Amino acid sequence: MRSFxxxxxxxxxxxxxxKSFISVTILFALLISAGVNAPSVISYFSEGKLTKVxxxxxxxxxxxxxxxxxxxxxxxxxxxxYPDQGSPAADEEFARKAVANGEVNGFLVMTSxxxxxxxxxFRYLSKGTITxxxxxxxxxxxxxxxxxxxxxxxxxxxxxxxxxxxxPVALERIQINSGSVGSGTDTGGTAAExxxxxxxxxxxxxxxxxxxxxxxxxxxxxxxxxxxxTAEKSSRVMExxxxxxxxxxxxxxxxxxxxxxxxxxxxxxxxxxxxNLNLPNNRDFFSKNDLDFGSIPASLYIYFVLFxxxxxxxxxxxxxxxxxxVSRTEELGQAIMPITLLSLAAFYIGIYGINAxxxxxxxxxxxxxxxxxxxxxxRIGMFGVPEWExxxxxxxxVAAILFFGWLSAKIYRTxxxxxxxxxxxxxxxxxxxxxxx
Amino acid sequence: MSVxxxxxxxxxxxxxxxxxxxxxxxxxGEIYGLLGGxxxxxxxxxxxxxxxxxxxxxxxxxxxxxxxxxxxxxxGYLPEERGLYPKIKVSDxxxxxxxxxxxxxxxADKALKGWLEKxxxxxxxxxKVEELSKGNQQxxxxxxxxxxxxxxxxxxxxxxxxxxxNVELLKATVIELxxxxxxxxxxxxxxxxxEELCRNxxxxxxxxxxxxxxxxxxxxxxxxxxxxxxxxxxxSGLGELPGVTLVKQEETHYELRVTDPAAAQQILxxxxxxxxxxxxxxxxxxxxxxxxxxxxxGE
Numbered sequence: 001m002r003s004f005x006x007x008x009x010x011x012x013x014x015x016x017x018x019k020s021f022i023s024v025t026i027l028f029a030l031l032i033s034a035g036v037n038a039p040s041v042i043s044y045f046s047e048g049k050l051t052k053v054x055x056x057x058x059x060x061x062x063x064x065x066x067x068x069x070x071x072x073x074x075x076x077x078x079x080x081x082y083p084d085q086g087s088p089a090a091d092e093e094f095a096r097k098a099v100a101n102g103e104v105n106g107f108l109v110m111t112s113x114x115x116x117x118x119x120x121x122f123r124y125l126s127k128g129t130i131t132x133x134x135x136x137x138x139x140x141x142x143x144x145x146x147x148x149x150x151x152x153x154x155x156x157x158x159x160x161x162x163x164x165x166x167x168p169v170a171l172e173r174i175q176i177n178s179g180s181v182g183s184g185t186d187t188g189g190t191a192a193e194x195x196x197x198x199x200x201x202x203x204x205x206x207x208x209x210x211x212x213x214x215x216x217x218x219x220x221x222x223x224x225x226x227x228x229x230t231a232e233k234s235s236r237v238m239e240x241x242x243x244x245x246x247x248x249x250x251x252x253x254x255x256x257x258x259x260x261x262x263x264x265x266x267x268x269x270x271x272x273x274x275x276n277l278n279l280p281n282n283r284d285f286f287s288k289n290d291l292d293f294g295s296i297p298a299s300l301y302i303y304f305v306l307f308x309x310x311x312x313x314x315x316x317x318x319x320x321x322x323x324x325x326v327s328r329t330e331e332l333g334q335a336i337m338p339i340t341l342l343s344l345a346a347f348y349i350g351i352y353g354i355n356a357x358x359x360x361x362x363x364x365x366x367x368x369x370x371x372x373x374x375x376x377x378x379r380i381g382m383f384g385v386p387e388w389e390x391x392x393x394x395x396x397x398v399a400a401i402l403f404f405g406w407l408s409a410k411i412y413r414t415x416x417x418x419x420x421x422x423x424x425x426x427x428x429x430x431x432x433x434x435x436x437x
Numbered sequence: 438m439s440v441x442x443x444x445x446x447x448x449x450x451x452x453x454x455x456x457x458x459x460x461x462x463x464x465x466g467e468i469y470g471l472l473g474g475x476x477x478x479x480x481x482x483x484x485x486x487x488x489x490x491x492x493x494x495x496x497x498x499x500x501x502x503x504x505x506x507x508x509x510x511x512x513g514y515l516p517e518e519r520g521l522y523p524k525i526k527v528s529d530x531x532x533x534x535x536x537x538x539x540x541x542x543x544x545a546d547k548a549l550k551g552w553l554e555k556x557x558x559x560x561x562x563x564x565k566v567e568e569l570s571k572g573n574q575q576x577x578x579x580x581x582x583x584x585x586x587x588x589x590x591x592x593x594x595x596x597x598x599x600x601x602x603n604v605e606l607l608k609a610t611v612i613e614l615x616x617x618x619x620x621x622x623x624x625x626x627x628x629x630x631x632e633e634l635c636r637n638x639x640x641x642x643x644x645x646x647x648x649x650x651x652x653x654x655x656x657x658x659x660x661x662x663x664x665x666x667x668x669x670x671x672x673s674g675l676g677e678l679p680g681v682t683l684v685k686q687e688e689t690h691y692e693l694r695v696t697d698p699a700a701a702q703q704i705l706x707x708x709x710x711x712x713x714x715x716x717x718x719x720x721x722x723x724x725x726x727x728x729x730x731x732x733x734x735g736e
Contacts, residue, residue, distance in 0.1 A: 014529075231522075235519075235521065235523055237530075238520065239518075240514060243489065244537040245509070245538075246509075
C-alpha cells in the first residue's frame with residue numbers, strides 16, 4: 001500500500017509542478033472568468049448604444065413607430081425622420097446614400113401603399129449581413145404593434161375589446177413521471193408530477209456540464225496518462241520500476257495520481273467560476289433567468305460526482321492500457337484512437353439523448369459501462385429513473401472498472417516488456433502466456 | 438547456502454528457446470560473470486532472476502527460497518539501456534525509486550548525497566537527467582540500482598558508454614560492493630572487465646551454456662599458445678621452426694602461435710642466436726581468446 005501512495009504522490013507532484021500544467025491551468029482559469037463575465041460585459045458595452053434607423057416623415061406609420069419606440073423602456077432602436085423626397089426612386093436613392101455614408105445604421109423604406117387602408121410593405125436597407133437579425137426582428141415587432149394600434153383605432157374598438165385582444169394565452173408545462181427518483185415534488189405515486197421547468201433547466205445545465213467536463217477531462221488526462229506510460233516505456237524506466245513495485249500498484253497509483261490532479265484542477269476551476277458568478281454584475285443574471293441551483297434534490301449532485309469519478313476511472317484505465325501497448329510516443333495517437341472515439345460516442349449519444357431521454361436506445365445505452373456516466377446521469381437528470389436501474393448501472397460500471405483495471409494491469413505488465421513495433425492482440429495474448437501472466 | 442542459485446532454467450518464447458537449461462550458483466561476496474554475444478540469452482537470464490519473467494523449466498532460489506514479493510527491496514538492477522526519467526530531477530527520481538523499494542526518504546537522501554560525492558558529481562543533485570552526458574547518466578543509473586543497499590545486484594553491461602577514467606571509478610565501486618558482501622551478477626561484452634572482476638563465469642552462446650566454471654581453472658585448462666618476442670634486430674626463419682603455426686610481425690615485437698611448450702623454447706634459442714632478446718613471454722590465453730574460440734567454433 002505504501003508504494004501505491006508513493007507512485008500516486010510522485011505522479012501528482014511531477015505534473016503539478018510542471019510548467020505546461022501550470023500554464024494550461026492559468027489559461028483555462030482566465031477563459032472561465034472571461035466566459036462567465038461575457039454576458040454582462042457585452043450588455044455593458046451595448047447599453048446606451050442605439051441603432052439609428054432612418055425613415056421618411058409625413059405618415060402615420062413613421063410617427064406611430066417613433067411613439068412606440070420612445071415609449072419602450074429599453075429600446076435599442078431610435079427613429080430619425082427625414083423629409084419625403086417626392087418620388088419612390090428619389091426616396092430609395094436618398095436612403096441608400098444615408099446608409100452608405102453612415103448617417104444612419106439602416107433605413108426603413110415603404111415600398112407600396114397601393115390600396116388605401118391596407119398596411120404597406122417595407123424594405124430595410126442596412127450594411128448588416130443576413131445573420132444579423134437583431135435589428136430587423138425588433139423592427140418587425142415594432143411595426144406589428146404599430147399596425148395593430150392603427151387597426152384598433154380604425155375599427156374604433158372599446159378598451160375592453162382591446163384588452164381582450166391583447167390578453168396572452170396561458171400554457172403551463174407539466175411533466176408526468178412514472179419513475180420515482182429525481183423528482184423534486186413526489187416520490188411515491190405511480191404518475192407523480194415530474195420536474196418544474198426551473199428544475200429541468202438546472203438539471204439540463206448539470207447534465208450538459210457533466211458531459212462536457214467528462215469529455216474534456218478525459219481527452220486531457222487520458223492522453224496524459226497514456227503518453228506518460230509510453231514515455232516510461234521508451235525511456236526504459238519501466239524495467240527499473242517493475243523490479244521495484246508490482247505493476248498493479250504502479251498502474252493504479254498512476255491513475256489515482258492523475259485523478260487527484262484532475263480533481264484539484266477541476267476544484268480550482270469551480271472556485272474560479274463561483275467567485276466570478278458572485279461578482280455583483282453577474283449575481284442578478286441568475287435570478288433574472290429563474291435559475292435556482294437549490295431547487296433540485298441533493299441526490300442529483302451526488303450522482304453527478306459519482307458518475308464523473310467512475311467515468312474518469314474507467315477511461316483513464318483504458319488509456320493506460322493503450323499507453324502500455326506501444327513503445328514510442330509517435331505511435332500513441334493511433335493506439336488511443338479507439339478509446340477517444342468511444343468517449344466521443346458517449347458525448348454525442350448524450351447530446352442526442354437530451355432531446356429524447358426516454359427512448360429505448362438511450363435506456364439501453366445507459367447500461368453500457370462506457371456510456372453509463374453520461375447517459376444514466378442524463379436519464380436521472382432529465383427524466384427520472386427507478387432506483388434499481390441506477391444502482392444496476394453503477395454496479396455494471398464498477399464491475400467494468402475492476403475488469404478493465406485487471407486487464408489493463410496485465411497488458412501493462414506484458415506490454416512493458418515488449419518493445420519494437422506495436423503488437424497485435426494475438427501477440428499480446430501470446431506474450432501473456434509466455435510470461436505466465 | 439548460496440545466495441543465488443539457478444537450476445536448469447529454461448525459457449521459451451513460442452518456438453524460440455531464449456535460455457536453455459542454465460545452471461549457476463553465486464555466493465555471498467562474489468561477482469559472477471555472464472558472457473555471451475548479442476542475443477545469447479544474458480538479459481533474459483537476468484530478467485528471470487529479477488522476477489520480471491518466469492522460467493518455463495527449472496528453478497531459481499534466493500538464499501534457498503523461491504521468488505517472493507519481499508525480494509523486490511533486496512534486488513538491485515542496472516538495465517543495459519538507461520532507464521531514467523529524462524525530464525525529472527536526479528534527486529526526485531532516485532528518492533522515488535528508493536521509496537518504492539521501502540527506504541525512507543531521509544535515509545535515501547543521505548545515501549544519494551554520499552554516492553554523488555563518491556562519483557565526484559555532487560552538483561547533479563538538482564539537475565535534470567537529460568542535461569547530463571551519457572556517461573554521467575550511467576553513473577546516476579548505477580546509483581539508482583544501489584540506492585536501497587540491495588543484497589543481490591544485477592548489472593547488465595554496467596560500463597557501457599563510460600570513458601576509461603569512469604570505468605575505473607565504477608569498477609572500483611563494484612569491487613567495494615563485493616567486499617561488503619554483496620552478491621553480484623555481472624554481464625559484459627568486455628572480456629577484460631570480466632577477467633578483472635569475476636571469480637566464476639558462464640559463457641552463453643545461442644541460448645546454450647558453452648563454458649562454465651572458475652575463471653582461473655578455465656584459463657589453466659587452455660594451452661598456452663601465444664608467445665611474445667621482442668628483439669634488438671629482426672629474426673629470420675621463425676616461421677620454419679617446428680610447432681610454430683603463425684608469425685605476426687608487429688611494430689615493436691613478434692607475436693607467435695605455437696602448438697606445444699617445446700616450440701616456444703625453440704623460438705627463444707633461435708632468437709638468441711641471431712640477436713639480443715629484450716623480451717620473451719609465453720602468454721596465458723586471454724578470456725577474449727577463449728571466448729572467440731568457444732563461440733567462434735559454433736559459427
